Amino acid sequence: MTEFKDGLPMPRRLWAMAVLMAGLALVSWDMAAANVALPDIATDLNVSPGLVVWVMIAYTVTVLVGILPSSAVAERIGFRQMYGLGSTIFMMGALACAFSTSFSMLLIARVVQGIGSAMLMSLFGGLVRNIYPMRQLGLGVSLSSLVVGVLAVLGPAIGAFIIELSSWRWTFVVYTPVCVALLFGLRALPDVPRTSKRFDWLSCGLSMITFGLFVVGLDMLVSNLVWALGFLGVSCVAGWWLFRRAGRQEAPLVPLDLLRIRPIAFAVSASLASFASQMSAMVALPFYLIHMLDYSYGQVGVLLAAWSVGVASMAPIAGWMSDRYRVAILCIIGAGLTGAGLIWTVLMPLDSPHYAMLAPMVLSGIGVGFFQTPNNRAMLAGAPRRRSGAAGGLQATTRVLGQSVGTALAAIAFQLGGDNGPVVSISVSIVCALLAVIINVVRHFNPTPDLQL
Structure with missing residues (x-):
């Protein structure tokens, strides 16, 4: 065909x-x-x-x-x-x-x-x-x-x-x-054209060790610090070997060739910060709403659904705009709205009725939806078509890795924050959203144009 x-x-x-x-x-x-x-x-x-x-x-x-x-x-x-x-x-x-x-x-x-x-x-x-x-x-x-x-x-x-x-x-x-x-x-x-290059089994094994032990180590940081540091240490060594090997290859399994393309590097960095922000918030919000604001499970379900509705409703609009406007501006607005919604959430009085929380939840969701579509478009459009498979894999890996980091940050925040753990975790989420804003400000003022525009 x-x-x-x-x-x-x-x-x-x-x-x-x-x-x-x-x-x-x-x-x-x-x-x-x-x-x-x-x-x-x-x-x-x-x-x-x-x-x-x-x-x-x-x-x-x-x-x-x-x-x-x-x-x-x-x-x-x-x-x-x-x-x-x-x-x-x-x-x-x-x-x-x-x-x-x-x-x-x-x-x-x-x-x-x-x-x-x-x-x-x-x-x-x-x-x-x-x-x-x-x-x-x-x-x-x-x-x-x-x-x-x-x-x-x-x-x-x-x-x-x-x-x-x-x-x-x-x-x-x-x-x-x-x-x-x-x-x-x-x-x-x-039926996308295929490459005839041999599969790199050593890089495959190193990649699994690097990312697998990194996630397991992050998950164990609070429960077993010694084992966690050991796993993270092995992950770092394997990652160092993996990236040195990838740097000498034309189309490596870990797509360093794509990360050398500046718009893609910006998109990956911002995506990591954004997904870490989202996951840290998703872990903390149920605890914050139930234990600190005394909401019921049903009310919390409605509020979290409002966040997702904000994401889903904004995605088509952001898609239309991302084909017409610069990525950095759209992502600054998106990450900024997410952070603003979370700040609004923690500043609400503790005796606020649950329906008063709908607005900040929807605002945060709108910010996520406004951020994701343009940023993902930049990651895919900046890659050569022959490396579209690697670009898709990089996008998915960035998402899961960012979510794993966000979960670990939330666990650490709960451990260090004590009774105020949910607030500390949401604060971490706000910082990650701010980091995504900063990355996109740098992207906007960088002289290298976005390749997709």
């Missing part, structure tokens, strides 16, 4: 985007809904709450260490083939989760599911880059952000509804028809 130099023609573009958005919805739904199932999993498999969180940790670590190797493999075997393989492995892992009879079996199944998820996540950015023409790339990125925003709201609600009607196992079974539909839709995806 003939491919096109600047995006797919209509109506094939619509079919390709439908397949991509279904896969994105699948992964986003799983990450949002699995958290809801943790209490039932702990009861059914007779494990402690402290142990059951490894259902999420095992999945997150697997996704993080798998994204960059998956994007490198995809550039060699083809995006379509990787999308089909990822969908199949994700489905097998989900079914294994559903039929797990022990906690250890469930953890192994979640690792398998995480491998499939990493394969899919490594492709989303690169596929958008090849589905849409450059002049409409912001639209494609905004639709992806819209799906993530909507599923962030609906995922936990759908998961809770399924558990209410049956059991936690069905939250994994329901992925099967979506995965089957993805397999039938593969032909709609663009």
